Amino acid sequence: MILKTAGGSPHFNIALEEALLEESAEHGITVARLWVNPDSIIVGYTSDVGREVNIEQASAEGVPVVRRISGGGAVFHDLGNVNVSVYIPRRLGVDEAYALVTSIILKTLHRLGIEGRVENGNDVAVGPWKVSGSAAAIRARATLAHATLLLTTDPSKIRRLVIPQLHRVERGEVTPVKYNPNSLERITGERMEVWQAARLLEESVKHVLGEPENVGHDILQEAVVRARELCKTKYSQKEFWSPLGLGTCREPQVAPITSPSHVL
Template sequence: MIYIDNEGVTDPHVNLAIEEHCIRHLPEGEDYLLFYINAPSIIIGRNQNTLEEIHQAYIDAQGIHVVRRISGGGAVYHDHGNLNFSFMTDFSKNKLNNFKEFATPIIEVLNGMGVAAEMKGRNDIVVGDKKISGNAQFSSTKRMFNHGTLLLDCDLSQVSQALDVKMTKIQSKGHKSSRARVANIVEFLDAPLSTEAFKEKLLAGLFPAGVERQTYRLTAEDWASINALVEEKYRRWDWNYGRSPAFDIQRTRHFAAGIIDFRLKVKRGGTVENVKIYGDFFGQRPVSDIENALIGVRYDKDEIEAALKGFDLYAYFGDVDRGEFIDLIYGPDEV
């Protein structure tokens, strides 16, 4: 097994691009191990509706990244207290969905550190009834990887808030995350440990004395490919949000002008396909003008604001605050 040095990168867009580049371009017939630590971020599963998983207003306020990965499974929170591992190997039907095979070496090292970790369910590593790691897989016809989180000393308050969905009645065909009780590994250690020191302990356990540890260092050509992947995919709204399955949203709010009820259909690709506005408000102009202005617009707050910039909302609804009106279409629910 060859260890891949990611050179201390903590940008989740780059780390996910490194992982994808390596699984697609490094030589077949070799097994690789990649560790990486991400800055605060929500990592969305390949088949999920991003908006159904996150509290967008909180994420914006906290500067948390939102990035979609190429593997399936649920949304997870990463920060500097979380260590991510990725085992890369040739594709095998016996390894597909066999999360235990990949997790066992990690579990054995944790056990050696005094952490009573074990595999439970399909893809979780737990201590008692608390989850400390979730795993997911990606496979092509020739190669595959199994990657997972290791919650060492993660800010669990951020987990609950960043993944706390605040939008009403989202109905989609995406795979919704299930939330489990989680804990930090540091709770089960005798003394605190930095994430880098934790990584080194894992490496020492996975490559014990007498086992040669080869290290692969990314070349200039590798970095050129990785950086192109970052810009063409992992930093793009189209990938992180627009790849969400088609979904419907119903949003209702009480304004001084009355009740406004928005029904939106967003197609795969993230653009608004249909809009209907209902309510008991009084307006001079037909709301079909607003509905038509939003059709074809990307379901993104800035895009929605731009589409409605030239409209006098008072003429359509009466006394409504523009910011609150935009929040009705795209924003957190009222508390």
């Protein structure tokens, strides 16, 4: 099943990531999700928020910070960025999980006539710029792998809100691309809307995962109910998951993609 979700608060959208991972494990289903978040900073499970986020600036701009269940560092989401998440009902290795989502991004770029490459295992670069980052949450019975794709996001806003961990470059742990984000619009000079990218991502998901299996409406509703509870009791309430204060649980529209035109 390939889902699209539009709207919703960052706290609910991140809760839905955990809910769909649990549904994948319980029902043995493979699910992909194409989605967008309003302005927000999404930090990794082990992220040190004080080191990775410009908290003063985020507070001044009213940008919420939400912790996700996957690893990796802080990333900025806005409506100029589209996310792709894949939930696989088995335990994958970290490298295998990264390869899964980076291949979806690479195939999407190829469809646009853009040459991309993988750097640092979980980044996709075009020239000297990072256009996509990915992370994974690996459980005993299921794996979540998700990636961003910067379409029109202003990179100066990312730099203003997310603190680059340049000591990792100095130590040789990662290449400079890791902290050099840019949007496809600024790289190519051509604007691409989210719905256009979503169509291409949908085709890339099918190429990598195969044609989506049919999943009952009950399972989808079950995931939403689960996410609703996770958001209310965890992601919007607990300081660990919502470091800058209480969040909101505004629900997105959630629906399976049933035709090529039925995207974000």
